[in-house]
């Protein structure tokens with residue numbers, strides 16, 4: 227089924243070679259291109275406005291998330307340069323403050339942001355939402371033998387198509403699995419930093435088959451007891467695509 231989905235994604239081509247390439251000249255030129263793109267497109271100084279809903283909306287004065295920081299990186303160069311990494315200013319600040327806090331707790335841990343929104347919002351094919359700058363996809367942090375595992379983090383948009391089983395293990399190598407405790411901690415910090423910006427998490431979309439695993443962890447239990455809403459049921463299609471990442475919709479209070 228994910229393969230079928232792939233056919234609908236001509237715009238999102240994988241650029242894994244960018245991260246894995248030994249060609250430093252290519253990497254330098256790509257880094258320069260990203261830097262120039264950011265400078266030219268980071269957005270104006272006017273406050274952002276989200277119109278409508280994540281499912282049908284627009285974004286005014288959207289801000290581009292910096293491609294990377296000390297402990298995070300946007301997951302795909304083509305997606306970034308295609309203008310799909312814009313957010314409401316308060317969501318952008320929430321993310322940056324979250325990564326700052328994660329850095330202080332897990333100094334060696336690297337994270338990936340996946341797709342966000344178009345500069346002016348609107349449909350972000352093939353996502354059903356992501357329309358008004360309040361939706362973000364976050365890559366699941368993986369572990370192998372209790373150590374962070376990053377090899378699947380650099381496959382670009384292809385990452386949306388990897389498959390994990392109901393225990394959150396990678397189907398091609400079950401020794402690689404989601405770090406559910408860290409997923410929960412990340413969501414809790416996002417909730418905390420969102421509140422400081424006058425936002426709240428209105429919805430977390432994660433494969434519902436993972437909820438037992440998620441809530442069985444220390445931070446997962448805290449998440450279960452928190453007011454953060456985790457979707458209770460999803461159609462098969464949506465469930466299937468929320469195994470490699472989790473999606474968050476923010477709401478302005």
Ligand SMILES: [Zn+2]
Nearest residue numbers: 353362363473
């Ligand atoms: Zn999403």
